[in-house]
Amino acid sequence: MDAKEVISAKSHSVRNPFQRFFFAKEVPYGLAIVRMLLPLVLLGTVCTRWSFSRELFSADGAPAPLADIFGFYDFLPVLSGTVAVGLFAALGFFLLCSSIGWMTRFSMIASLVLYTYFCFMDCISMATKYSAIASHVLFLLSLSNCGAVWSIDSWLKGKQVKKSLPEYTKYEMPRFEIWPQRLMQILIALIYFGAGITKLHTAGYLEGDQISYWAMSRYNNPHPLGEFLTMYPVILSVMSYVAIVWEIAFVFIVWQKWGRIFGLVLGASFHIGTFFSLGLYIFPMVSISIYFCFLTEKDVQWISAQFRRLCRKGNWLKQYSIAISSAVERLRPQKNAGWKSPASWSTAFVAVLFLSIYVEHQQDIYGLRRAEGRMALHELAPETIEKMLAPEQVMRQKDKFLSVDVGTQMVAGWLTNRKSEFMLGDLILVQCCLNPPHEDIWIDCHFCEENGRIVHRTGNIVSRENLRNTFQIYANEALEPGQYYISIKSKGVEVLRRSLTLLPKMSAVAN
Amino acid sequence: MVIRLLRNIKSLYGKVLQKFDLIVKPGKAILMRLLKRGLISLTITSYIGILLFGIFSHTFSYKTGRHPTMYYIVWDMFCGWSAFSIRTHIVGEGISGKYYELAPGPWGEYKPYGNLGRRHYDTTGDAWLRMAMNTLDKTEHEPMLRILCIEEAWCKKYNLPDSVWDQRYESPKDFHNYFRLRRVITPDGMIAQNYVPWLTRQRYLQINDNPRLLADMSRGRPFFAATIGSRVEPEGPQHDPDVPIRLASPVGN
Numbered sequence: 001m002d003a004k005e006v007i008s009a010k011s012h013s014v015r016n017p018f019q020r021f022f023f024a025k026e027v028p029y030g031l032a033i034v035r036m037l038l039p040l041v042l043l044g045t046v047c048t049r050w051s052f053s054r055e056l057f058s059a060d061g062a063p064a065p066l067a068d069i070f071g072f073y074d075f076l077p078v079l080s081g082t083v084a085v086g087l088f089a090a091l092g093f094f095l096l097c098s099s100i101g102w103m104t105r106f107s108m109i110a111s112l113v114l115y116t117y118f119c120f121m122d123c124i125s126m127a128t129k130y131s132a133i134a135s136h137v138l139f140l141l142s143l144s145n146c147g148a149v150w151s152i153d154s155w156l157k158g159k160q161v162k163k164s165l166p167e168y169t170k171y172e173m174p175r176f177e178i179w180p181q182r183l184m185q186i187l188i189a190l191i192y193f194g195a196g197i198t199k200l201h202t203a204g205y206l207e208g209d210q211i212s213y214w215a216m217s218r219y220n221n222p223h224p225l226g227e228f229l230t231m232y233p234v235i236l237s238v239m240s241y242v243a244i245v246w247e248i249a250f251v252f253i254v255w256q257k258w259g260r261i262f263g264l265v266l267g268a269s270f271h272i273g274t275f276f277s278l279g280l281y282i283f284p285m286v287s288i289s290i291y292f293c294f295l296t297e298k299d300v301q302w303i304s305a306q307f308r309r310l311c312r313k314g315n316w317l318k319q320y321s322i323a324i325s326s327a328v329e330r331l332r333p334q335k336n337a338g339w340k341s342p343a344s345w346s347t348a349f350v351a352v353l354f355l356s357i358y359v360e361h362q363q364d365i366y367g368l369r370r371a372e373g374r375m376a377l378h379e380l381a382p383e384t385i386e387k388m389l390a391p392e393q394v395m396r397q398k399d400k401f402l403s404v405d406v407g408t409q410m411v412a413g414w415l416t417n418r419k420s421e422f423m424l425g426d427l428i429l430v431q432c433c434l435n436p437p438h439e440d441i442w443i444d445c446h447f448c449e450e451n452g453r454i455v456h457r458t459g460n461i462v463s464r465e466n467l468r469n470t471f472q473i474y475a476n477e478a479l480e481p482g483q484y485y486i487s488i489k490s491k492g493v494e495v496l497r498r499s500l501t502l503l504p505k506m507s508a509v510a511n
Numbered sequence: 512m513v514i515r516l517l518r519n520i521k522s523l524y525g526k527v528l529q530k531f532d533l534i535v536k537p538g539k540a541i542l543m544r545l546l547k548r549g550l551i552s553l554t555i556t557s558y559i560g561i562l563l564f565g566i567f568s569h570t571f572s573y574k575t576g577r578h579p580t581m582y583y584i585v586w587d588m589f590c591g592w593s594a595f596s597i598r599t600h601i602v603g604e605g606i607s608g609k610y611y612e613l614a615p616g617p618w619g620e621y622k623p624y625g626n627l628g629r630r631h632y633d634t635t636g637d638a639w640l641r642m643a644m645n646t647l648d649k650t651e652h653e654p655m656l657r658i659l660c661i662e663e664a665w666c667k668k669y670n671l672p673d674s675v676w677d678q679r680y681e682s683p684k685d686f687h688n689y690f691r692l693r694r695v696i697t698p699d700g701m702i703a704q705n706y707v708p709w710l711t712r713q714r715y716l717q718i719n720d721n722p723r724l725l726a727d728m729s730r731g732r733p734f735f736a737a738t739i740g741s742r743v744e745p746e747g748p749q750h751d752p753d754v755p756i757r758l759a760s761p762v763g764n
Contacts, residue, residue: 052621062645064638067579125623194586213592216667366649374651377611385610399666435594439717
């Protein structure tokens, strides 16, 4: 009697949906793609940090352990400079091996342990939410059989299996229970749900103020699109609504047929959007690479069928694919002994470890072994330090104001049609935006002629929790057409100005 | 005779073993499979349970700062952004009266997420002391009197490129930066003075810009420090000790 018969996946119990959801068997194509992409992205972040690893992660530098912020001092041991440098390079090696699927399981576990350790060692430049997500994914990949397909391991194993099978037997791809893949999908869904909850907690998110200030900041890479969009805050507000609805709905739709496509396409667009509008580079790469865990065996079969169809149509494509597969076959080792792969992997690991330590020693980041002696400190110019140590300054009134815009139409609390020309008789909306923090503030809004004569004067108290106030000015038909301006004053000082032109009212002319 | 007997015993033993295998092997396989399935189910439920606890903890602000591992299950991306750009300067004052830059060190600085140096992302200031001491430890310099950590702030609207600025504003950029001393450290690494961040200070000043509130505060506060550890000057809004100071790392996170 076979064990499979005893624990049947087809039993009609209440556990059936659970069994089907977690224990169905599939070829782990999706996880294999995640395995290939995510470690490559992380490898990029490791490579850029490696030359500073002594300073960032070791006792011979200035690490910033994550646990310190939570009040857990000495939570993890801080390694010596040389050990940290070597292990950080080893992390790069393990990530590369994970990506290509060489000694996959071991490389993945080692990557998980080292990556999480180094993230814990420097919360300033290494621990971010994308690295937390990456640690989860590495953990789930290390539990899975992601190296069973499209990997060096499967390539080497495939040779042995093919050799042992008779010619007429077709070699089938290995199939495994999909629970690690499901856990990864659940992780993504819950991350989005949590992020949605954060946005619900964040004041000024739905109005677009927060995104607008983020787009104005320079903490990330250049993002000209974001800076441009600050002129259209209503678009940011709409995008904020879409993002929060999508993040919360994701968990409910992603396991539906069309919901999956819709959720993932919207998600990819969202992350690509953050690339251009907020200057985030790594986060979108991490997020989109883990989306491939939603890829099913059927999807891959469909894609490969399409590819085969394309090959049949295009002869050149067929030739290329045949050439590539024959090249791969030629590269495959002819005689493969079981111990050779682990031995060469171990040798490579040791080589990377020692080479990295040697190179870093030669690099001498701190210049301690220079012939001319230690480096000297940079002296600050006296005027710079004088400015820095000057007595406390009161915030200028103009720094409490963000902008003033004039138009005639409002949507979602924002002026949507900025204009500089109005007809006599129009109702002019003047929107004044303030920066937080500001006190309860009185704002004067003066509608003036070009020569400075005040035509209309209005004002309002803006309480500290409000970031906008809209004044209404009626362009009286008794006014002369011409140049005018809006002056926003606070504490008697003009802080913002906006010019506008009043045009004569056109009367209907009979043809 | 004896040899035949031994042969019979051996064949009998073999048959018994065969029967035993027929009974035990499938049983063992079933047991192993059940054990494996049980372990997997336990892993699945534990993992989902931990993730759900993170969501619960974050939603209701319950023990989010209890342990460093909470960082891995609380998804507080987008913690909030201020209207001011903040930068950090770490400066050493030598006995000659000259001032030296201690961060970045003379060997340069790592820029993790863009064009800004690492020190600017340390919003809590936890690593300022280590950065300064590391630079002093690795360089040639005169003896230091004190180390100063200074915060610089300016309104973010001045970050806008000129092309956008010209469309939104009629007047030219009137950039102005504010400085605030955040921390004074002795040359042997002791924190001598600590001050609240510039933004917190501004918030406090603006709340204090209320005569009625100030009168209420002074009415409720004794003239002399009456209890051990009480402060003559209030610190401003208090922070919930159970909630960690958010990393506010601007990395999309």
